[in-house]
Amino acid sequence: MAKPVIWITRTLSGATLERARRDYDVIWDAADRPASAEDIVTMSAQVDGIIPCHSEHFTAEVVAQLDPRLKIVANHSVGVDHCDLPALKAKGIVVTNTPGVLSDATAELAMMLMLGAARHVVAGDRIVRSGEWDFWSPAFLVGKQVTGARLGIVGMGGVGRALARKARGFDMEIHYHNRHRLSFEDEAGAVYHETLDDLLAISDFLSLHCPASPETMGLMNADRLARLPEGSVIVNTARGNLIDERALLAAIETQHLGAAGLDCFGTEPGGNPAFAMHENIVMMPHVGSATLRTRDAMGFKALDNLDAFFRGDVPPDRL
Structure with missing residues (x-):
């Protein structure tokens, strides 16, 4: 046969x-x-x-x-x-x-992007790699601490829950928004927010893990980005069209957002060349599951x- x-x-x-x-x-x-x-x-x-x-x-x-x-x-x-x-x-x-x-591999990359964005990894790597490191001060490359911070997770499917497990190792306080509240066992102490806006208001770090759909396209627009606390960090390892990239760029330029970690973009392959001007945007070429x-x-x-x-x-x- x-x-x-x-x-x-x-x-x-x-x-x-x-x-x-x-x-x-x-x-x-x-x-x-x-x-x-x-x-x-x-x-x-x-x-x-x-x-x-x-x-x-x-x-x-x-x-x-x-x-x-x-x-x-x-x-x-x-x-x-x-x-x-x-x-x-x-x-x-x-x-x-x-x-x-692929939940664990993608969550690992989200954690890497979160840490890298929070601790100026792009600028730090450039300075050392280029031989420009000729100065040190207590004010040098001071970043945002992850330990003990509040992590908001949008979409608590397999990847979102895997990230929550890893973030607990950093003593992060886990909050989430999902279409449906998880069971007590799956929540594992995470705090449920019925509305996305409520989640945004308390998120020191925000990580996107919801599917792309007509309802979620442009989910993080200018209005929603403005609801995040000043200096917060946003991470996206899901789909590029969840974020309005112009609004994200504006929030970075006005310093309302402290940093961003992105593994996906509105245009792939290629990404958004405007992001390359900002060393507080850490980028990877859509390789969340690449182990x-x-x-x-x-x-x-x-x-x-x-x-x-x-x-x-x-x-x-x-x-």
Whole structure:
């Protein structure tokens, strides 16, 4: 019996590619470039399943042109804002994602960005690396202390709860806003705020972990940024469109915000070049889940979903 043909759009972990080649006929291009809409439509006539990343966009227009051969889109991501889910469902294409395996890695990066933004890591690294370090004073690069500060978390899913666990190691006071209040056990002492505005008002540090949706686009606009305490630090490892970048830049320039730590941007790849002028904005190129362990786990979850589908079962992470 012929193996199903799958297209892997980007370079996944070595272990993932090895397993995929064992069980499937794999199409994969080592050039590792984002697939265009034309690529997706063309390849849909040649494969039974696709493992895309968030860089491949399944818009309604693209989905309308997909070949009937394509039966499953097994995303190598938790977020699926790059997929028009109603259009894919109407087309009869199964969609899956990879939840539950990248929470710790992404929370680690959020913690790194928080600490780096609070303690002037960009300026400090530049000064030492460039050989400009010829001065010291008690007033030199004085930052904001994380220990004992109030951390506001927007979105207490897997990543938000993982960050809360790590932040407790810094004796931070955990506050959160979520669509639904967590159970007593999952809260683990965190303070629930029914409204986002209430959370903002008390957050020395604010970390975003909610999904991207029409309701959350531009969530942190000028008005909401102004509600944060003066000198607060905002961190975003979720999706770039959660923040109005012009408003963020204005809040940094007026010094209402003390700093920001960003792993995602409105334009990706590339980011926002205006942010580069500010050393109190720490930036990473959307690599929150980029650890060897997590990349293997994400790839294997995508393959688990494909395996279940092609043997006639419901994929465990079907959306």
